[in-house]
Amino acid sequence: MHPPVVPAEGHPIRGVLFDMNSTLLHGGDPVRWFTAATRLLARDPTLGGAHPDPGPAGWPIPDLDALVPWTVQMWGLAREVDPTSERDLSPQRHREVYREMVARVGIIPTALGDALYDTMVDQWEAYEEAPAVLAQLRARGIRIAILSNVGFDPRAVLERTGLAQLADALVFSYEVGVVKPHPDIFRIAAQRLGLPPEDLLMVGDSLEDDAGGAALGIRTLLLPRTAAPHHGLAQVLRLVG
Numbered sequence: 001m002h003p004p005v006v007p008a009e010g011h012p013i014r015g016v017l018f019d020m021n022s023t024l025l026h027g028g029d030p031v032r033w034f035t036a037a038t039r040l041l042a043r044d045p046t047l048g049g050a051h052p053d054p055g056p057a058g059w060p061i062p063d064l065d066a067l068v069p070w071t072v073q074m075w076g077l078a079r080e081v082d083p084t085s086e087r088d089l090s091p092q093r094h095r096e097v098y099r100e101m102v103a104r105v106g107i108i109p110t111a112l113g114d115a116l117y118d119t120m121v122d123q124w125e126a127y128e129e130a131p132a133v134l135a136q137l138r139a140r141g142i143r144i145a146i147l148s149n150v151g152f153d154p155r156a157v158l159e160r161t162g163l164a165q166l167a168d169a170l171v172f173s174y175e176v177g178v179v180k181p182h183p184d185i186f187r188i189a190a191q192r193l194g195l196p197p198e199d200l201l202m203v204g205d206s207l208e209d210d211a212g213g214a215a216l217g218i219r220t221l222l223l224p225r226t227a228a229p230h231h232g233l234a235q236v237l238r239l240v241g
Contacts, residue, residue: 018147038112079102091174094151099117130161149174181212
């Protein structure tokens, strides 16, 4: 294995690669998510292949004290179910892995699990500073790519949150056939921005996934996941200068 390329001291950053989920976007309010799912299930009780009788009061919101922590940690469980990240290479596999996670939790009926999946992306929100930070980068002439391990097309949520319009390139694992941390997906992002890796900064939340570009000489900033509405993305502006 070749040693990582190290950019020369003072080498300018001309492009930024942003991870998507838990970096630019967060999952939204878990209570609102469960409310949306139960409303969907009340309208279509055949989800998951089940035909339950919700009763005259409709589907109640489940025990949130037990389930809210799961909504925060669910994709960590996905690493146990799918350690090679096959879920991020196809929509079908993504749903299969999700269903297996729900089954492992053991307290979510199949139909409710499917309703949660079908309403999940609708709950995603941008961290409050994300649009402004990307806009400021563009104003400084910095090129931007959103680089995500994702098993389905997230363009609708990126457009809804105003982030798609601020990116020069969108690189999704299920479209390019490779997942982070493999260097090839970082190489693809660099090519789409028309910049060499040593001119780039990668911003993400996962050491396991987002540091893979370091082997190409891409500088990397990791911001720990947070449930707060801000994520410290202003640090990117300081690094770019």
